[in-house]
Amino acid sequence: xxxxxxxxxxxxxxxxxxxxxxxxxxxxxxxxxxxxxxxxxxxxxxxxxxxxxxxxxxxxxxxxxxxxxxxxxxxxxxxxxxxxxxxxxxxxxxxxxxxxxxxxxxxxxxxxxxxxxxxxxxxxxxxxxxxxxxxxxxxxxxxxxxxxxxxxxxxxxxxxxxxxxxxxxxxxxxxxxxxxxxxxxxxxxxxxxxxxxxxxxxxxxxxxxxxxxxxxxxxxxxxxxxxxxxxxxxxxxxxxxxxxxxxxxxxxxxxxxxxxxxxxxxxxxxxxxxxxxxxxxxxxxxxxxxxxxxxxxxxxxxxxxxxxxxxxxxxxxxxxxxxxxxxxxxxxxxxxxxxxxxxxxxxxxxxxxxxxxxxxxxxxxxxxxxxxxxxxxxxxxxxxxxxxxxxxxxxxxxxxxxxxxxxxxxxxxxxxxxxxxxxxxxxxxxxxxxxxxxxxxxxxxxxxxxxxxxxxxxxxxxxxxxxxxxxxxxxxxxxxxxxxxxxxxxxxxxxxxxxxxxxxxxxxxxxxxxxxxxxxxxxxxxxxxxxxx
Amino acid sequence: xxxxxxxxxxxxxxxxxxxxxxxxxxxxxxxxxxxxxxxxxxxxxxxxxxxxxxxxxxxxxxxxxxxxxxxxxxxxxxxxxxxxxxxxxxxxxxxxxxxxxxxxxxxxxxxxxxxxxxxxxxxxxxxxxxxxxxxxxxxxxxxxxxxxxxxxxxxxxxxxxxxxxxxxxxxxxxxxxxxxxxxxxxxxxxxxxxxxxxxxx
Numbered sequence: 203x204x205x206x207x208x209x210x211x212x213x214x215x216x217x218x219x220x221x222x223x224x225x226x227x228x229x230x231x232x233x234x235x236x237x238x239x240x241x242x243x244x245x246x247x248x249x250x251x252x253x254x255x256x257x258x259x260x261x262x263x264x265x266x267x268x269x270x271x272x273x274x275x276x277x278x279x280x281x282x283x284x285x286x287x288x289x290x291x292x293x294x295x296x297x298x299x300x301x302x303x304x305x306x307x308x309x310x311x312x313x314x315x316x317x318x319x320x321x322x323x324x325x326x327x328x329x330x331x332x333x334x335x336x337x338x339x340x341x342x343x344x345x346x347x348x349x350x351x352x353x354x355x356x357x358x359x360x361x362x363x364x365x366x367x368x369x370x371x372x373x374x375x376x377x378x379x380x381x382x383x384x385x386x387x388x389x390x391x392x393x394x395x396x397x398x399x400x401x402x403x404x405x406x407x408x409x410x411x412x413x414x415x416x417x418x419x420x421x422x423x424x425x426x427x428x429x430x431x432x433x434x435x436x437x438x439x440x441x442x443x444x445x446x447x448x449x450x451x452x453x454x455x456x457x458x459x460x461x462x463x464x465x466x467x468x469x470x471x472x473x474x475x476x477x478x479x480x481x482x483x484x485x486x487x488x489x490x491x492x493x494x495x496x497x498x499x500x501x502x503x504x505x506x507x508x509x510x511x512x513x514x515x516x517x518x519x520x521x522x523x524x525x526x527x528x529x530x531x532x533x534x535x536x537x538x539x540x541x542x543x544x545x546x547x548x549x550x551x552x553x554x555x556x557x558x559x560x561x562x563x564x565x566x567x568x569x570x571x572x573x574x575x576x577x578x579x580x581x582x583x584x585x586x587x588x589x590x591x592x593x594x595x596x597x598x599x600x601x602x603x604x605x606x607x608x609x610x611x612x613x614x615x616x617x618x619x620x621x622x623x624x625x626x627x628x629x630x631x632x633x634x635x636x637x638x639x640x641x642x643x644x645x646x647x648x649x650x651x652x653x654x655x656x657x658x659x660x661x662x663x664x665x666x667x668x669x670x671x672x673x674x675x676x677x678x679x680x681x682x683x684x685x686x687x688x689x690x691x692x693x694x695x696x697x698x699x700x701x702x703x704x705x706x707x708x709x710x711x712x713x714x715x716x717x718x719x720x721x722x723x724x725x726x727x728x729x730x731x732x733x734x735x
Numbered sequence: 736x737x738x739x740x741x742x743x744x745x746x747x748x749x750x751x752x753x754x755x756x757x758x759x760x761x762x763x764x765x766x767x768x769x770x771x772x773x774x775x776x777x778x779x780x781x782x783x784x785x786x787x788x789x790x791x792x793x794x795x796x797x798x799x800x801x802x803x804x805x806x807x808x809x810x811x812x813x814x815x816x817x818x819x820x821x822x823x824x825x826x827x828x829x830x831x832x833x834x835x836x837x838x839x840x841x842x843x844x845x846x847x848x849x850x851x852x853x854x855x856x857x858x859x860x861x862x863x864x865x866x867x868x869x870x871x872x873x874x875x876x877x878x879x880x881x882x883x884x885x886x887x888x889x890x891x892x893x894x895x896x897x898x899x900x901x902x903x904x905x906x907x908x909x910x911x912x913x914x915x916x917x918x919x920x921x922x923x924x925x926x927x928x929x930x931x932x933x934x935x936x
Contacts, residue, residue, distance in 0.1 A: 378751060378755060424875075433871045435769060435872075
């Protein structure tokens with residue numbers, strides 16, 4: 203067929219559909235990835251705005267939001283950020299775009315299933331969005347939908363939960379697709395130990411998606427059945443048990459933490475060798491630690507429930523396994539630092555975001571050990587310490603990794619370069635704001651400020667004020683970063699094929715990649731990250 | 736896309752369906768987990784409540800579903816030998832038996848509902864909480880299983896169409912094979928549901 207036309211960039215309008223349909227109907231993994239990315243970032247910004255509203259309300263309780271509205275705002279902030287942004291996050295956007303390219307494939311194993319998963323994501327998102335406006339009002343249960351309140355509240359839980367159910371189905375299909383792709387579509391010579399680290403983490407994540415998400419799905423079905431038909435599995439008056447809900451919910455939702463953070467670690471493992479100009483230190487250790495985190499992470503859910511009522515034996519075991527998870531995470535951190543050691547470090551923005559990931563994620567991880575230990579947990583459970591901890595892990599970890607990935611792969615995805623200066627200035631402001639915003643939460647929580655409270659005694663005011671000022675600084679940084687990226691996507695200079703000197707397959711094809719990625723499927727004959735030739 | 740060769744990887748399809756069945760096991764696993772916990776706590780009440788199930792209808796349904804699994808497996812063998820006509824007949828029988836299963840299930844449910852036993856009903860709420868849980872689990876688990884039977888019937892109907900139009904052939908029958916696996920899975924779930932609800936008296 204016409205050979206020149208087939209090498210056009212993937213986003214040039216082709217196929218039998220025109221306009222928006224050429225995107226929605228596309229089975230090209232790159233087009234699907236870009237659509238996911240746009241949707242994710244849109245929801246991210248909605249979540250950010252809600253977060254700013256929460257912080258604003260907290261320095262003047264009652265003046266901006268009423269108590270009920272406050273509950274709805276923090277619930278919707280959580281639901282959007284977790285189920286619509288950070289859980290799908292890196293796999294659906296960057297995984298879709300880069301996974302097939304990095305293993306030398308033309309697409310994922312099931313391209314039409316991939317498109318179906320994207321439609322399911324849109325459907326789920328629409329249901330969640332609709333639940334905010336139809337009768338009953340927005341969810342006010344927190345993102346955890348704890349029973350029995352979630353069964354009894356007047357708010358429109360049924361629709362929001364159905365939305366999350368559909369999103370979960372989408373997530374399962376994506377995980378299934380990626381795992382099959384990695385098994386079946388690796389290019390000749392791309393052995394398991396020549397896989398880029400990002401592929402390893404997406405692989406481990408895919409397994410967690412398949413193994414954990416169905417448990418959430420059935421739990422959400424129980425919530426819906428409880429509300430619609432009055433089936434009382436979590437209702438003590440009908441013989442049910444609300445603690446069972448917590449068990450089932452966290453059986454999914456703790457592994458979900460690794461769905462969010464594992465691919466983020468993969469991104470960091472991609473960025474660091476390239477900007478340190480060194481091969482990654484301890485390849486196998488980093489790869490196996492991803493699998494280790496994924497498997498051990500399945501057995502720690504109980505640490506969310508230390509104060510909910512559990513036998514001491516169970517609590518000690520859960521606490522012990524929680525400490526075990528820290529080991530593979532530590533292995534990763536040490537290997538990244540060892541990769542940087544004696545490297546020729548180029549301090550471009552992807553690396554700066556990656557380094558902040560290491561710093562912030564370490565704080566998040568270490569505070570996780572504090573609350574993973576039984577005695578401090580009793581004191582800190584349900585306080586702002588927890589809020590600070592998971593924002594350090596989720597935003598400081600996964601969020602910063604998304605920013606690192608955006609800057610690292612931006613030239614490949616758009617074919618344009620962004621301006622380095624605003625990216626760095628934006629990072630600096632974001633970093634300062636982030637620590638003001640969330641570190642003060644550790645202090646507030648240690649002093650006893652409970653999470654999700656609408657009002658508080660005056661002694662907590664200073665902490666809340668610092669935190670809120672931090673949220674404004676953080677937002678300023680984000681605005682600079684995203685303005686720079688959006689402007690560059692349209693007006694940036696043309697990007698070369700390999701702007702950073704990376705050694706992965708994605709840097710051997712044009713920026714942006716053509717349809718079907720490779721003219722000929724490459725043959726791989728060496729380990730990844732070899733900087734010597 | 737060059738000479739646009741159609742790339743079909745039967746092994747990938749196998750991976751896909753097995754992974755999917757894996758997630759289905761975990762989905763049902765949540766229900767079985769709840770069943771075991773509630774039964775452990777209310778063993779006596781579960782025994783009393785299970786006496787209300789119609790053992791005869793349950794046994795007939797077990798036989799119906801097992802036979803349907805045999806038919807779909809035979810349909811795959813028929814396609815492998817190139818006998819698409821026979822395969823269509825066997826798939827048709829599978830769909831028929833699936834429908835029979837659902838009809839019997841409907842009568843079982845209706846018989847209870849007429850007596851006022853359904854979730855949140857005044858009659859049910861007067862019973863002990865163990866019995867309330869038993870019937871809650873009964874409706875939820877057989878209901879979600881029935882939904883899977885219904886989805887299976889729909890998918891097999893499409894497979895009949897594909898077999899008739901020559902989309903499924905002796906060389907390329909991965910679709911039908913994977914549908915068969917799904918149908919066997921639905922069957923196996925029933926094999927567990929049957930003793931848990933009918934045979935524990």
